[in-house]
Amino acid sequence: MTSTSSPLINSQLDLRAPALTQLNRKVAGNWQLLVALILLDSTVLLSGWQIAEIFGNAIDIAENVRHDLASLLPILATQITVLSAAGLYNSGEQGCNYFKLVKALTFFYLLLILVTLFNQPSDLVPWSTFGLSWLLSVSFTCIARFGVDTAIQHLRQKGAVRSSTFVISRLEDREKAAKLITQDSRYNLVGWTDIKSITTDSQTLEATLERICNLNVDEVFVCSWQSIKGKMLLYWKLRNAGITLHILPVELDAIARNLEVKMLGSLPVLQFEQPLIVGSDFFIKRCIDFLCASAFILLAAPLYLVIALAIKLDSPGPIFYKQTRIGLHNKPFKVWKFRTMVVNADKIQKDLEANNEMKDGVLFKIKNDPRITPLGTFLRRYSLDELPQLFNVVLGEMSLVGPRPLPLRDVEKFSEHHFVRHNVMPGITGLWQVSGRSDITDFEQVIALDVSYIESWSLKLDFKILLQTINVIFGKKGAY
Known part of the structure; x- marks a missing residue:
């Protein structure tokens, strides 16, 4: 005699059928x-x-x-x-x-x-x-x-009245996602898993879902939603467990201030809001660069003369140091600086490469550099050696604010993703300078700061960086 299963029992095989009815x-x-x-x-x-x-x-x-x-x-x-x-x-x-x-x-x-x-x-x-x-x-x-x-x-x-949250993301997005979530006091991050681990097979996904339930998670944040193969299974499992699901686009963090959610049929669309008159802000930036640089050169002419005379008295050699650097669209140009090193500094650098303190070797930075003259130490501490670069700004080769132009020696060590910084005009100061200057020893951090600046650029941000630069200079932070 064939047994007939109850329709209620068969319904448990349905993806949409929860184990029990419960409150969200x-x-x-x-x-x-x-x-x-x-x-x-x-x-x-x-x-x-x-x-x-x-x-x-x-x-x-x-x-x-x-x-x-x-x-x-x-x-x-x-x-x-x-x-x-x-x-x-x-x-x-x-x-x-x-x-x-x-x-x-x-x-x-x-x-x-x-x-x-x-x-x-x-x-x-x-x-x-x-x-x-x-x-x-x-x-x-x-x-x-x-x-x-x-x-x-x-x-x-004090850790109370918070929602327990769980993050599913790529390894490289983990830190950013955690930072975004924990900055909101409503959430308490209790777990994380690599999104790659749940895209390999359904058993791993089931294990992750079981872990989420065992942690009594209230809400789950998922980055790179399109990377998940079992999206439908993940959605229904969380839904039936009463767990709220969020899609967290961490890649839009830097430019989220310009986003607006629109509906296209039944789907949400992220729209980037554009100003009424496009391009005017960059035109204003260029005008500010030219006017401010020109005015400062005229007003600070006596300071230029004093520094030039001091360099002549301090050590033999030219007053200015001209170096080829790579600027906008990978075009080389001559950067002007007050000389702060001995005349044969470039040749001596080859012997000092082994002492380079930058982890990846892309940039060359060492403390107590023996090539720096006594006056050069003072000029570098207060960034006075950078003053001649205002002539580069007037000529349109540089901006007041932007990624720092680097020497050919550094650019030759670039990886492909490093060249994104050459899509914008280089600057005298930037996020790198106000976020640690020479204290940053990992070039990837420099790139991250440059990309963040490019993505979220505005005139307000430039003005903020200029004010922070003044504070950094007089605080002598990370200068050597």
Whole structure:
């Protein structure tokens, strides 16, 4: 006799069938806070309304109308509904958006005015209480939300009231993803796995999902979503476990400030917002470079003369040092500097290569370089040796801010991905200089800073780097 399986048992074979029905873990973890927030809002809104009626009736005795608690419940329920529709009970930043809170309550009172106007006779709400009730409701609710936000931030700093999160990413994206997630105090990162490990076979994916469930994870962040072969399986497994899934585009971190989410049919599209007039910001940058460099050369002419005279008295040799460096689109040009080394410094460098402190050997940096003259040490410490490069800026070969142009010796050691820095005009100062200068001993860090600057460039960023450069110079940080 053939046994027939129950339809309920067969349904377990379906990808969409969960092992059990349960509440979303994110909601389950926040339901106490959500209930407390609704009760708090209800209390302060009700208090605001009753206080407004007391003082409103004292102002206008002719409209002495008082509502009992039961008659105020529909009004209170409508207020809570409006706040909920505005997203003010969602977890995250929406919950403490005071501007949105004021807009939502103002919308409710405008709606209440319309209802009152169309109600004949107009005895639903006394006119004397409208303004005072709105003012008290907004004030009380904002004060209460501020108190809650402050308390929650305090608890999160101590590790409480956080969502447990798990990251699935490439090894090279792990640090960036972790930094993005942990900078938000809502999240507590409890685990990570390499995305390559779950794309090889389904058993590894199942093991990862089991690990996620055992860690009691509330939310999972996935980088490089397109790399996952079992996307559907991952989605349904997390969905059925009540775990929220996020797609984290870490590669867009540097330029996320220009992104806007649009919908194309049923799919979200990330749109890069463009300025109304394109190209004007770079034109302004070039004008600022030319005007500032020209003005500084004219005003600092006496300083140039003093440094030139000091170099002549300090050691034999020319005042200026001209070196061929690689600039925009890999084109060589002559960089001007005040001489800070002995005349035969280039030849001596070959004997010092073994002492190079840069890990990969692309750049050449050593402390206490014997080639540097006594005056050269002082000039380098305050970056005064770079002043003649303002002539390169005037000639359009360099900018005030940009990736530093490097000598041919360094460029010859470049890997393919290093040449991206030659797609923009080199600068006298840049993120490299304000982020450690010579203290950075890994050229990959230099490239990362250059790429970050290129991706997120703006006039505001240039101005910020210039201000930081002044601070670095006078602080003598990383200069040798």
